[in-house]
Amino acid sequence: MFHQYNRTFGDLRATVQCVSFLSVVEAKFTVRSDYYGRSTEFEELTVSYKYKSEKLEDCEKALEELGGHLYESKLKVVELKEELLPLSEAEWEKDANVANCKGCNLQFSMSKRKHHCRNCGSIFCNSCTDARVKLPSNAKPVRVCLHCYNLLRSRHNSTLEENPT
Structure with missing residues (x-):
């Protein structure tokens, strides 16, 4: 009977070790799966960031160009006012x-x-x-x-x- 308990105890120990090993493998699989998921998400975010950076750069260039046109228009308005000033006054x-x-x-x-x-x-x-x-x-x-x-x-x-x- 003692021998039987010893054997059962050994089987239980092996089962616990097996379950523990499977838990570690499952955790590693989850971490690895999570890593690959985050890696894909990171790549998508990188592509999105590059696209938005290019858009921002385009918008800044357009804004700078519009600012130049606005400045030229304001100068033209001042010139026209000066031109009409002698006629009106x-x-x-x-x-x-x-x-x-x-x-x-x-x-x-x-x-x-x-x-x-x-x-x-x-x-x-x-x-x-x-x-x-x-x-x-x-x-x-x-x-x-x-x-x-x-x-x-x-x-x-x-x-x-x-x-x-």
């Missing part, structure tokens, strides 16, 4: 208030007539308003003073340089 000087030409200081008389600059509204002699320019407010070229002529010509030339077509 120009006040037609009254003939009675002016005795001398604003350009050369020549005194007006019966033979030296007064002429208004159609851009700034100031009064000049014939020589100082010799230039003609087409203004947005007139269909034909109109009389302007030399200062306004030079100003309008430089704006016109810079516009042509920016937009050659």
Whole structure:
């Protein structure tokens, strides 16, 4: 009987060792399976990260480009406001208030007539308003003073340089 208990005890010990070994194998299998699952998930996340990084880079480039266009547009608006400023704020000087030409200081008389600059509204002699320019407010070229002529010509030339077509 003792021999039988000893044998049964040995069988139990072997069974416990076998179960313990199987538990270790199962744990290793679970860890390995979990590792491969996480490895696949990691690869998917890496691909997703690369895609989103490229998208972000594209968006940043587009945003930078739009910022440049916005800056150019704001500059253009400022230029247009400056261009229209003389037209909107120009006040037609009254003939009675002016005795001398604003350009050369020549005194007006019966033979030296007064002429208004159609851009700034100031009064000049014939020589100082010799230039003609087409203004947005007139269909034909109109009389302007030399200062306004030079100003309008430089704006016109810079516009042509920016937009050659």
